[in-house]
Amino acid sequence: MNQEKMKSSPSDMSTSPSVMQEQKMEMFAPARIGDSYCVSPDPALQFVFAMFALMTWLGTIVPLQPDAMFVTGFLQLSLGIAAFTGSRMNLRRQDPHGNINLILSVILGFAGGLTQIAKAYVMMNGLETTFHSWMLSTILLVGGLYMLCFLPLLKEAPAYVFCEHACVCTGFICMGIADILSVALLKHIGVWFLFVFAILALYQGVSEMYALHGKKIWQGPKMPFHSAKNR
Secondary structure, three states: OHHHHHOOOHHHHHOOHHHHHHHHHHHHOOEEEOOEEEOOOHHHHHHHHHHHHHHHHHHHHOOOOHHHHHHHHHHHHHHHHHHHHHHHHHHHOOOOOHHHHHHHHHHHHHHHHHHHHHHHHHHHOOOHHHOOOHHHHHHHHHHHHHHHOOHHHHOOOEHHHHHHHHHHHHHHHHHHHHHHHOOHHHHHHHHHHHHHHHHHHHHHHHHHHHHHOOOOOOOOOEOOOOOHHHO
């Protein structure tokens, strides 16, 4: 009798609590780093980048006072740290998209946050006429053009993801040119592109969170040049 109790078939072992727990962990954390599992940070990153874009949009549409600008700069820096951490996680998970996330964390987080703090400082000390954010403008312009080169890599993605990437690139380019040439209208056009990017990024973040739980929500059509063999 004891020997019979000790015997167990492979099917019984597969349903043991420890094995089931391990299978559950693999489902929610497909990538493993060393001795620990690493879940995809993409849902959180999409939220962070959407907040970046919304703060930039709001700060342009509604002019901020120096104290509010100062706080916004520190918020951007804190979000930049979160975005940088998530980007490194993506790179360690061997996700190539982590490179784009890393670029966004530098442009929107660190460069944008430090520029906001510097601008608030010169305004508080009556030095506004000596400040020009042309360094940030150059980063925005070059970053937008650089990321635009990656757009063909998204031809297999849903149309809204393709448009999301195109919007953030266009927004960066417009804002960079607008600041360098002092064209206020072009800057407003650029931040509205960032607003559209923020909405699409939030939807993508929700979609990715559902995907981590094995569920799928509506993703819309593919791009017209999407390969027929992958449909």
